[in-house]
Amino acid sequence: MTILFSLAIAFLFATGAYLMLKRDLIRLIAGMVLIGNAANLFIMASGLRRGVTPILPLDQRAADPLVQAMVLTAIVISFAVGALGLALVYRVYVSHYSVDLSRISAAEEQQSEQEESAGSGFDDEAEDDTDGERQRDAEDEVVTV
Amino acid sequence: MKAYLYDAALILSVAVMTLGVIGIWRMPDIYTKLHAASKAVFLGVVVLALSSTVIAEGAMVYRAVLVSAIVVITTPLSSHVIGRAAYLMQERMETPGAVDESGSNLKDERPTWRL
Amino acid sequence: MPMANYRRNAGMLQSAARILLVPSFVIALAVMFKGYGDVGDGFSAGVIAALGALLQGLAFGAEELDRIPVIRYASIGTFVGLTIALGTAFFPLLTGDPILLHWPRAGEDVVHFGVLEFITPVLFDVGVFLVVYGFCVGAVHAIAREQERQVRDRERARKARGAERPTLAEEPLEVAE
């Protein structure tokens, strides 16, 4: 069982990691969720005892309740982070009109080049146009494609 | 005895569920799949839940009843919602000789249905 | 075009949504109150209640979420709930006790009414319930508002362009791939 659990957790982790290496931001979030799932499963598996549901009265040996409490908290937290990640993806989409990392990285690259040449520290006013306008421009762009 | 009864019910409901899944797999279009799926499966669940009351007592019975009730209430809703979505999206009917009185011309002439 | 009467024709879903509204909250509260002695806790209760509330939005449209106060002000509930939980946790400090002190004290007799126990953890769990309920409803509601905003923006953009053909991006319904 030990090795099966380990393999399963590792597999979940690997699938999550695989998705986190993708270009698509939404897949990245999915990868985060999967990695979180792997961690949660590991917490569950790291219970010091297996057994029946730990609700009194108990006639048999109960499962480790502590890991269950931990995994509950961890599930909730990874859920919250996942939700936040999704909202962030949306906002990245609004501001870049893309959820593709390669495009977003290109924007980042451009920025750092600008900085290298301009040499001014915190000024990102160059990119200060409002999201809405940006999006409208981009929409027109899409229509013509 | 009760246990055997329960086993029988278990086998029955699993069989019904299996049929439902097979139906989803094999039916030609979304409408017919919907027929196959949800109901067969939900019947399986209801049978199972109710049969579980045979060997269970107290708390379990209440909840088994509750499960059945909720499944009965919600399953038609999902079929309706999915079916309606299919209709609104003009999903094709892929069964030869399909009847369509909706006026949206969902019939497809291509003979793809073979059982 | 069948889409035209989309909302109006969703009568069956709407009826079901109304019918399930109170029961889903009842189930949620049951899950919460019994949680101390049985499966369930404030967290799952909050999500169940939130889903019951959101079902109204799914059936009646986003405006409905604004119409029902319990849903509209849910996100305030998050902070109310947080305050309840914090208050429960920190109140014992006033008497010099450690935070989150169990009341009535461990092992003492406790008043209970059915599954409802009058102990601080249950109050705490009510806070959790409110937080979670508020979060789930608030987050989805925020999505709904954003959606309305997008529709408004597109409408405005289309007007600005002179009511030409809609862009690909704004076309709500598309042929499946």
Add this chain to the structure above:
Amino acid sequence: MHEIVYYAAMIWMIGLFCVCVVMIVRAKSSLVRVLALDTLTLVLVALLVVYSTTTKTSYYLDSAVVLALISFISVIAAARYHAERRLF
């Protein structure tokens, strides 16, 4: 005997679950995928019921109740998203 039936039923239902998962990927129409998800949740409800009954604990029936109650909401959301590209 009962045990064998239990194990067989469990494995079988998990197999059904997997078939549903495969349908989520392989189905041609997106709505069939939604349908597969719906079926999948019902299979899980059944699974929880069987497990609960066999282990003679009511604890998992709570999950079954809740799953039955709320899974259809996500099905509605999925169908709505697919048909309308919006939830509300």
Add this chain to the structure above:
Amino acid sequence: MILLIGLLLGSTAVFAMMVASFSWQNLVLGFAIASALTWMFRKQVIPKPLPPNDLAAHLVIYSPKLAWYLFVDIMKGTWIMILTTLGLRPLNKPGIVRIPLHTHSPFGVGPVGYFITLSPGSFMVDIDWDEGVMLVHVIDASDPDQVRKDAEKYYKLWEYGRHVPLPWMSPEDKERTPDA
């Protein structure tokens, strides 16, 4: 009023079943919770004006009949579906059938659609208020008229529904409801 009480009692029962105890304390608790929630959602769930009390009596009287109809339909439909799925019965002209609406109240149509959907072999697809029809997909639509006839029985059972205007109805829907 009776219907409202029934609703509250039903919710109380759900609570009791959920906590798996029908002790009086839990029933009181459940009732209190249900009442509070119903009050909280009064605009959403309490019809205004309240449906007549004889509707409740009607429901009680006809529920065995309804159950029987449903049972028969479910069994029949399941059997047909099993045969069809296993390929023992040809898939005989499935399709969408128009069933005329005999009521203009969503509350009247909803349950009928629900009953139709509940039984395997048929489900409601859409309602077209403008044409006054309900679109139902049936697994065997070789005789659409028979389908329409089968649906009638539910209407008869649910006749009362059309009298009830519901809080969430649009003004024109309310207008269509005869008793409004």
Add this chain to the structure above:
Amino acid sequence: MIALPLMILWFGGVVMALLDGTRKPSGWLAVGILAAGFVATAALGVEVYDKTSVEMAVGGWPQGVGITLRVDTLSIIFALLSQGVLLASLIYEVVNGVGARIYPALVIFMGVGLTGLFFTGDAFNFYVFFEISMISAYVLASYGETPRQFRTAFIFVVVNLLGSVLFLIGIAAIYHTTGFLDMVRIREQMPLIDENPAILSATIIFVAFCTKLGLFPFHFWLPAVYTGTRPSVAAILSGALANIGSYGLIRFGADIFPRELREASEVLLWLGAISIIYGGVQAVARHATSEVLAYSAIGQVGYILIALALGGPAGYAAAVLYTVINSANKTLLFLSGSLRGWLVGAAFAVGAFSVAGVPPAGGFFGKLALFRVGVDEHRPWIVALVFLGGALSFVYMFQLYRRRTAEVGTPDTSPVGAQVLVVVLALVVLALGVFPEPLLGMTQRAADALPVVKLP
């Protein structure tokens, strides 16, 4: 008493969440809340100083069942430091005009998270508070709301989430192998458990904290994030949030995994050395102030790691000391980096001197501590490395400063309040260098409480 700072901040956060933080009065209210928390923490610090450590069993349950809050000097140092940085950044924003209604609330909640994780004596509770501060940071990273900030925030979220998950895995591993979540019990149990799982969980936790800290090679997110966020946020991230990394390394490394820390010290030394050189060299030719500071941060954490790897009371004390000074430096530099005016320039210069380790700026004592440790441990290479790193920091800080001073003609537009703030920060940095005794005493006290393990 022990929970008072948390209570103030926590309730304050809730209040601020409901208020519109862009308004001046609510901004100052937030400042007041943070300041109150700071004062309460300081008062607790006085108590801790007398007793070495103060405990509170949450809920009054016995240790091991309930969570135990355990505050020692190390906790107090980090809590005061982080709250101070948050306070400075918040004042900075309030003076400049807060741009988002939730900014003050987020800063306060980050204070809750940081204070909680410094105060808790429970490994899993540590994770929970860690997540509170991380979530605040995730949202804060997008503060400013230009496309760049969202991009940055996304990078930050993804990478740090990975770190968090690794940490969580480590916690679970610790629980499974020791059977405890209470850190004291874990520490007692650690020597008894098998070497293999211990070193594995130590490794994974190490990776998690290094990711937070931005140590080479886990640093690749850091420049983008520090340059992409608003200055005040960059100050918070580098001055307050990064403290999680160093505190975590000290708490988990020196306190829970002392044996593993000793065993891995060579690896850590190498990583620290590479980080110092890498960050330093990278910073040399960077142009933007924030970019130089970002790479400088990578280099600076290398020193912390080295001090930790050298270990012993002196090494641990140096690690803590260096963290404090580095945080103060980064806060000062990030905040003054975006302002204009000769006063600001002077403040920035103080920061630059501090990074380079020039007295009387506080950074001097950081470097001195490292030299002391290196010499005490008879590690000439460490001394040489610290020297080299210091030389690099001289080069990059003053190349940067030279460029900044070239902009003599720029009009003096920064708000007076912000200028005063950075000058006060600069004075703090100077005070650390002129009156080092309180800090040295506290760090030494904190380090003396950590176990010393000698390998056979």
Add this chain to the structure above:
Amino acid sequence: MDINSLMQPNPALVLLVVALAAPLVVALGGAWRSELVGKVAIVMTGAAFATAIWTCFVDDATFDVAWASTWDLRFTLVLDGLARLYALLATGIGFFVVVYAFSYIPLHLHHDHRPLDEQTRFFGFLLLFMGAMVGLVMAQDMILLFLFWDLTAIASYFLIGYDRGEEESRSSAMMALLVTGISAVLVMIGAVILGNELGTYNLGRIFSSATPERGIGIAALLVTVGALAKSAQVPLHFWLPRAMAAPTPVSAYLHSAAMVAAGVFLIGRMYPLISLFDWLLDGLLVIGYASLVVGGVLALTRQVLKQVLAYSTISQYGYVVVMFGLGGEKGVAGATFYVLAHALVKSALFLTAGAVTEATGKKHLADLGGLWRRMPLLAFGSGLAAAGLIALPLTIGFFKDELFFAAAYEHGTGYAVLAVLGASLTFTYIARFWTTIFLGRENVAPKAIPGTLVWPVVVLGVATLIGGLWTAPAIWLVEHAATVSAGMDVHLHIAYHLDTRPENVMAVATWLTGTALLVSRPVWLPAAIAAARLGEKLGPARAYYEGLRLLNRVSDAIHTFEVRDLRSRVATILVPAGVLVGVAVIVTPNSDAFHVGSLARSDIPLITMIGATLVSALVVTIVRDHFRLALSLSAVGFSLAVVYALLGAADVTLVAIVVETIFSVLFMGMLALMPRPILRYETAVRGARRLVRRDVVMAVIAGAMAFFVVWGALSQPAPSTEVIEAHQMLTPLAHGKDIVTVILADFRGFDTMGEITVIALTLLGIMSLLRSGRLR
């Protein structure tokens, strides 16, 4: 400190307080009324000078309080002979420089069209410089000494870079700072080594307990290197000529009494330690002679006034270093005397250069000439100073060379020859300097300059003369100072002797050689210039620039490899983590560390369900569109919920189910907010196969890392489950039955508080990220 000590102020403390108060008062005064700042500065330096003079009439004093007791650092000041000498120089020369600057700086700012209130910065830093010097010379604790040491570097940095608008000025300041600042770190390292070896930072105790061991030798070496760099000795001399970018008063101060003098001061201070090591003294000799010659030769080739003087300084401090290297009573006393004499004359010469440039606008020797007619007073004052530097009799400078010659002769003929050679170089360039400016044809008409630009020169020149006539004060100062350096009683015997003792012969030889060199300038000049060119090409300055450029280039090169893509950022965490875990697995004993575990029949459903979970997870990775992604992600969540159920975790199952549902609703809601063309565009572009393969490899590495960590941990469960039992036992006391919920709401309610705070924060975040989000 008792009340008595408060009543009787400690001279050391008084001096330091006055000196350090000066910059503070100036800064505050400048902030108040910037036009007053010059006068305030004069008053404050005057006060400091007066205090320094006063200290000559009181006994030696020690001021000692705890500074950082954790590290045994003490704030120890000692007012001894050495401190008196240098403090007198710092304040005295400082005073004249400030008087000079009082007129000079407004003119300077006026030339550059800069506002007058920038004076404050100048005087502030100049006085800080002075204060730092005063502190430095009295500091008795190594760390304290280092603090003041670097304070002089800071002050010099800002003073050299005072003309911020000029690139030359900024880069010179940086060069000075880099060279002196970085080399200063060596002093600190030396201090730390001493502290470690001898257990104290107190100089007195260090000297009394130091033995010629290797560690202490290294420390002494490091300190010496730092000192030499500060004194601009070869090969770290190149920053000093560049530092000429500073306004002239700064140069004057820097060269005579502050920065550069601090270097030799440190040698003098640490001499008891340095002199333990003969190899170190030999090193000093080599460096000193090299500097003497290099500085001299380069000075010969220079045209710019201040550059001549700058190279002269390098050369002059070469004398001092040589004398320290020669050692002995004569050497130490000579070195100390030399510093005193040099300070007077060099400051005067610099101020002269400034005044000349101010009057004529010319900086090059070639442009100048015959100024003695128009500026007789200046010519007189600077003539005295020049005479002092070339060691003409009747000036204090004469004795400095006499002592030098004596010390060199005592050591051997070779040294003596070198000494004469060096001295004649000095003779040549200084003679050329003065004669070219003041004698010959009048090339340019000087305009009138304020008297304060002239009088300090005259006073310093006259002081040079007086020092040559009335040697007692100088002897007193030097003897006391040298006694401290040498660690023994030093007696200085200086007088004019009209005989053929070696010193006198060498002096005469020097003048003759110098005159010959001066006359034969056209002959050797090309060779000297060639040497200078060679030095520029191959010398350390070139190394500095090339090093800096190389460093920047390396930095840029590394920067191009810096990861700028989120995917790679993720990969660069996963892969090193995998490597570290791999290393950890390899280095620890693995036998019996990993267990396969046993399998029960009841685990069959669990295993199958886990398999189903993995199938779902696999599906998540292969689906193409986001809709299927969302659905399959739900499937993973639901199946995990069942896994939790099969593990006996009912509460977890419930929460997992509800979380999965609400998450899928959120997921689809978010997807719905993004137009389909965007989503489809992004998913239609599929990664190249190579990238997919790369991703798979990395995922496998990540999975392997997770596998080993997880397996390693799961293989070794803790023996004790007492925590679980305790929870189980206490649950009834907490009035509950469900242990898990009791843990969540009670035992570990604090966790749950954190968790709901996370949720509330996430809500806040989502509200702010979704633009229309609001709480009501």
